[in-house]
Amino acid sequence: MRSYSLIAPAKINLYLEIIGDRPDGYHELAMVLQSISLADQIDIRPIEIDTIFVQCDSAAVPNDNTNLAYRAAALMAQQFPEAMAQYGGVEITIKKRIPVAAGLAGGSTDAAAVLVGLDLLWQLGLTQGELEDLAAQIGSDVPFCIKGGTALATGRGEVLSPLVNLDNLYVVLAKYRSLAISTPWAYKTYRTQFGDTYVREAEDLQSRRQRVHSGGMVSAIMQRDGAKIGQLLHNDLEKVALPEHPEVLKLREAFASQNVLGTMMSGSGPTVFALTESERQALEVAETVRKQLANPDLDFWTAKLSSTGITLA
Ligand SMILES: C[C@@](CO)(OP(=O)(O)O)[C@H](O)COP(=O)(O)OP(=O)(O)OC[C@H]1O[C@@H](n2ccc(N)nc2=O)[C@H](O)[C@@H]1O
Numbered sequence: 001m002r003s004y005s006l007i008a009p010a011k012i013n014l015y016l017e018i019i020g021d022r023p024d025g026y027h028e029l030a031m032v033l034q035s036i037s038l039a040d041q042i043d044i045r046p047i048e049i050d051t052i053f054v055q056c057d058s059a060a061v062p063n064d065n066t067n068l069a070y071r072a073a074a075l076m077a078q079q080f081p082e083a084m085a086q087y088g089g090v091e092i093t094i095k096k097r098i099p100v101a102a103g104l105a106g107g108s109t110d111a112a113a114v115l116v117g118l119d120l121l122w123q124l125g126l127t128q129g130e131l132e133d134l135a136a137q138i139g140s141d142v143p144f145c146i147k148g149g150t151a152l153a154t155g156r157g158e159v160l161s162p163l164v165n166l167d168n169l170y171v172v173l174a175k176y177r178s179l180a181i182s183t184p185w186a187y188k189t190y191r192t193q194f195g196d197t198y199v200r201e202a203e204d205l206q207s208r209r210q211r212v213h214s215g216g217m218v219s220a221i222m223q224r225d226g227a228k229i230g231q232l233l234h235n236d237l238e239k240v241a242l243p244e245h246p247e248v249l250k251l252r253e254a255f256a257s258q259n260v261l262g263t264m265m266s267g268s269g270p271t272v273f274a275l276t277e278s279e280r281q282a283l284e285v286a287e288t289v290r291k292q293l294a295n296p297d298l299d300f301w302t303a304k305l306s307s308t309g310i311t312l313a
């Protein structure tokens with residue numbers, strides 16, 4: 001039986017607006033999610049014994065049943081027990097290239113790759129919609145990671161509308177190696193500090209949805225207008241992350257002083273990205289800001305905005 005190697009891209013948030021509370025304890029969002037070429041590689045190999053093994057070359061990632069890739073395989077085994085019985089267990093190997101707990105959906109994209117990989121290995125022939133429904137059971141960002149590209153994401157992040165391809169743009173990213181921000185902490189702190197400014201679950205979420213501000217960003221994307229996209233970058237979670245972590249604000253200001261289209265923290269952070277019109281500009285900005293901040297704890301990456309989600313390697 002054959003093995004599969006999959007490419008699992010990271011995402012950045014070009015837009016993240018928190019609209020209100022939800023009865024399920026999550027937040028109602030309007031986001032624009034964007035795949036980038038920085039990616040993990042996931043190898044899925046069938047094994048004789050009826051078990052799921054996960055291994056990863058990064059010590060920051062758990063190898064047990066808390067790994068999101070493990071959780072994706074366990075969900076597939078639970079949903080399709082006859083396939084597991086027919087094909088046996090799987091060994092999942094993660095080559096980690098996406099920084100961990102960085103706001104780049106590293107765990108979510110690994111989980112998405114396992115769903116796609118097991119669908120192929122077990123010859124299930126699941127539809128895009130069926131894969132996305134399974135993905136939503138693992139995490140809010142996992143459905144997006146399957147198809148990737150550029151998408152408007154609403155609900156808790158799992159309701160997707162594809163937008164146009166932005167693969168003419170580039171990105172430079174930077175993160176303090178020793179700093180991680182927990183997603184539940186970011187949302188909980190936002191709720192504590194700004195909960196009175198957004199819609200409570202008892203109020204009319206439907207009418208508030210009509211008033212979200214994401215329209216300008218969506219039309220800039222539909223026009224593929226890089227300058228406008230750069231100006232309209234937005235992330236409500238910056239309001240809690242930047243005051244708590246002034247070094248992230250310093251990084252954002254360093255990017256803002258360069259020749260970039262715009263800069264923003266991605267998701268719950270702490271990665272900060274800046275959009276550029278060319279790969280050369282992205283490399284130049286990385287080099288200048290690296291020298292300017294001269295902090296050995298800072299890692300930099302450059303990438304291209306990508307139109308694909310999970311693909312075969
Ligand atoms: C912030 C974002 C932005 O894209 O990404 P990351 O920074 O994590 O990459 C996402 O909303 C994260 O998505 P994901 O990481 O899949 O979240 P989940 O596992 O579903 O939820 C983790 C926790 O975040 C909070 N959460 C998440 C999504 C949402 N719409 N409302 C929430 O309040 C909840 O406290 C939840 O327990």
Ligand SMILES: Nc1ncnc2c1ncn2[C@@H]1O[C@H](COP(=O)(O)OP(=O)(O)O)[C@@H](O)[C@H]1O
Pocket residue numbers: 060061062066067068069094099100101102103104105106107108110111181183267268269
């Ligand atoms: N396959 C995985 N890759 C990365 N992190 C994982 C994975 N599985 C579980 N985790 C855990 O999920 C947490 C969030 O990691 P990650 O998905 O990289 O960040 P974010 O939610 O900020 O995008 C980490 O603290 C890590 O311990």
